[in-house]
Amino acid sequence: MLMTPAERQVCCSRPCSRTGQRVSEFTRLRVEDVSLTERVIVVVRGKGSKRREIPIRRELAQMLRLHIGTRRADPLPEP
Numbered sequence: 001m002l003m004t005p006a007e008r009q010v011c012c013s014r015p016c017s018r019t020g021q022r023v024s025e026f027t028r029l030r031v032e033d034v035s036l037t038e039r040v041i042v043v044v045r046g047k048g049s050k051r052r053e054i055p056i057r058r059e060l061a062q063m064l065r066l067h068i069g070t071r072r073a074d075p076l077p078e079p
Helices: 006-018 023-026 058-068
Strands: 040-043 052-055
Touching: none
Parallel strands: none
Antiparallel strands: 040 052
């Protein structure tokens, strides 16, 4: 199932607004940094170069699952 451009934009903005993730962290986020089974986003290069895990809600995990599709690598936010 393909997402419309509007759905993709909402999907890409939600991790920041729903998790408190910094925009700079989000722009560096990669598909492999998202664990949909554990429902966490792993920020590898956060503030102070510290690694942290951000829990995500089921709704956001489902939305990200649609956005990511079958990709296993690449930047999460599409250009």
